[in-house]
Amino acid sequence: MKPLRTVIISGLFFCAAANAAPQHALTLYDEPPKYPANFKHVDYVNPDAPKGGTFRESAMGGFDSLNPFISKGVPADNIGLIYDTLAQQGLDEPITEYGLIAGKIEKAPDNSWVRFYLRPEARFNDGHPVHAEDVVFTFQTLIKYGSPIFRTYYADVDEVVAEDPLRVLFKFKTTTNRELPLILGQLPVLPKHWWAERDFAKGSLEIPLGSGPYTVAEVKPGRSIRYERVKDYWGKDLPINKGLYNFDYRITDYYRDNTVALEALKAGQFDFWQEISAKNWANAYNVPAVAEGRLIKEEIPNGNPTGMQGFVFNIRKPMFQDVRVRKAISLLMDFEWTNKQLFSGAYTRTRSYFENSDMAATGLPGPDELAILEPLRDNIPPAVFTEAFEPPKTDASGMIRAQQREAYQLLQEAGWRIVEDKMVDASGKPLSIEFLLAQTEFERILLPFKRNLADLGIDLEIRRVDVSQYVNRLRSRDFDMLVGSFPQSSSPGNEQREFWKSSSADNPGSRNYIGLKDPAIDQLVEELIDADSRKSLVAHAKALDRVLQFGYYVIPNWHIKTYRVAYWDHLGHPNVSPRYDVGVATWWIKPDKAAAVPLETDTTADPASGGD
Incomplete structure (x- = not known):
């Protein structure tokens, strides 16, 4: 992201704007998106997935911050669930974004600017409307106080302007960075009013305010974090969100040793595990729960470039x-x-x-x-x-x-x-x-x-x-x-x-x-x-x-070109998985299936103590 200041839009800019038109989606080379403006839901969800239940997963190590945007502390896993972005990437297309907070997106024909039209119904989870000034505040704050990665990532942004409460304009230093409008679509929008009396640059475990589908319900520093689904989430009926965010609660328990964590999975202490060890995948699941089909091993195709490790x-x-x-x-x-x-x-x-x-x-x-x-x-x-x-x-x-x-x-x-x-x-x-x-x-x-x-x-x-x-x-x-x-x-x-x-x-x-x-x-x-x-x-x-x-x-x-996952049979997922993601946000709890270990009878030791 880049600095912003108030600008006077020139007549030349208006001439360019006349050739642009707001769209429901952005693509890299202006090719048609997979889903038309009137789409009902994406193909990799079950639009009728039941809502409810608790999804438990594990993470390694610990955390001491709920601010993932600064270079201080270790942020909690999945904290991004509390934030909405201007647009949301489709997970079965290489790079296409559909409007989220922004219902429409307008891009200059020469790629010199992008304008986001915010949905009037977009709300933070305290009921405060999401306005263009929040987008401007977010951009300026991340540039000034956020991790240095933001200054590099958004280096080609020249200025950002709140044109009115529901329109925000980003102007670029160059017309050659075709990906920049999509990069800006990934901007999480922070509430200006909430941060007004707080120090953004300081790591904290104070529960932050977001506008996303979940809010932080409980924090046990370094041990676990529990997210609760926002029942009146403003964006729950948007086509891009249909069939997503089905769990009432998402709990992440922290372990200091993955060997201990895997044993906890097999004991039913949490529900889902993405296996990274070939040795474990081949040899560590010889347990009755797998033989009986209660603990399921599955390889899900991964269409992403694997990059370099x-x-x-x-x-x-x-x-x-x-x-x-x-x-x-x-x-x-x-x-x-x-x-x-x-x-x-x-x-x-x-x-x-x-x-x-x-x-x-x-x-x-x-x-x-x-x-x-x-x-x-x-x-x-x-x-x-x-x-x-x-x-x-x-x-x-x-x-x-x-x-x-x-x-x-x-x-x-x-x-x-x-x-x-x-x-x-x-x-x-x-x-x-x-x-x-x-x-x-x-x-x-x-x-x-x-x-x-x-x-x-x-x-x-x-x-x-x-x-x-x-x-x-x-x-x-x-x-x-x-x-x-x-x-x-x-x-x-x-x-x-x-x-x-x-x-x-x-x-x-x-x-x-x-x-x-x-x-x-x-x-x-x-x-x-x-x-x-x-x-x-x-x-x-x-x-x-x-x-x-x-x-x-x-x-x-x-x-390896697959995701290797193990999960208990009370979890369900769509028949079609997203090509470019494992797709946990599309999964759900089966109403007629009990968890392997119900939460109220969970007697596991403090997970963070494992492996010492």
Whole structure:
């Protein structure tokens, strides 16, 4: 988001406005949306889903804040349920938004501005109407006091104007950022009147006011949070909301150990679990409840690009600033052995930052990509033009002599040598890496990697910390390596600045974990954001992908193209799942089915104590 000030709209602006028309939906390239203006509901819901019941889920760690918009504290999971946005994304289209708080949206033909027409019936949950001044207040507040991510994400917004109580106008600095109107549609609207006497920049557990389908009903700091469905929610009958938000209550219990949490699921202490461990999926559900069909295992197709998860190098550290060192260490990750021995062969190695999409770079660059890359030839890795990137591949035997020889050669070329079984630099300082970790599940994966590194005299220390410590160290960039992810949508845009641009490297709230400050990558990111067609977007994504791949900034991990979920049989969900989301908001409680453990007889120990 960007600053705002009162403006005088010129006659030239009115001429442009004459060619625009308010629409019920926004699309990236002005293609028709899937659902027409008179649609009744989306295809991935049950419009007659019963309302009621309590949905219980788990989260890891704890929380100490109910403000997710600042870089202080750890916000509670699902706090976004209390806020409505100007528009809402359809979950079965790559990037289409339908009006939510804004019933109509008007975009300039030249993409120089966007106007949102607020619904007169939109209300905060205290009955106060949602007005344009609330949108302006939200924008200004997030820019001034919010996480630094907002200043980068909305960098192309020039000013915002409350034209009247129900119309708000955003004017842009550029006409080339096609995604910006949709990005602004995702703006959560905060109540100006409620925040007037409060310090937004200070983390707090005071229950905030929103306009969304849920409100916070109970907070047990660090242990659990309970959300209650707003019975007179102003937007409950909107077509985009029909069939959503069916639970009367949503409770999130916090655990400090996922192993304990999984046992709690199997004991019926909560209802739904998204499994991230292939080992658990294969072996941990051999219990009577699964055999009897009371606890259901299901794989739901995931149509999203999987993006990149990997072991991230912090190149702010001197030892990682040489690409040869990063490549050498990457060679020592034996994915094939790990997949066979630890994952039961469930995963595919990730190789692209846009994996599972048409934007993933494969083979050698084609003409469209070369046109983008050639001007940068002297500033990007030469291999971009001559090689197709592939992570190293082994025979899964656990013997990686060839990879170790190549890694040793690269380290020697970079000025490292072995002295008394230790890899040391020219000054005799050993190559020692601290791997920051909050997820216990990764320890067993890192131990074989640690052994492979030790064979070359490299010490890997696995430093496990609690979630609060992890978040603080992540924000302060106090790590050598960690498990990081760079999720992608089907239409990447402004968020790429947060991942890769120089301007985000020193922002504590950004996802530029790597510490990239590369003018060539900066240019590729801006050109991707400015792409004027799907074809151009794909070419620019592939070009960026190649440069990131051959920078060896992460050791690629693995992916699967489904959501693996386990849930108790008192939950129901539509026959058609949303293509781009697991879709929990579309699920419901079956009225004729009891929970595995009724809330009133729940005798589980304090979940937050698990795993200590």
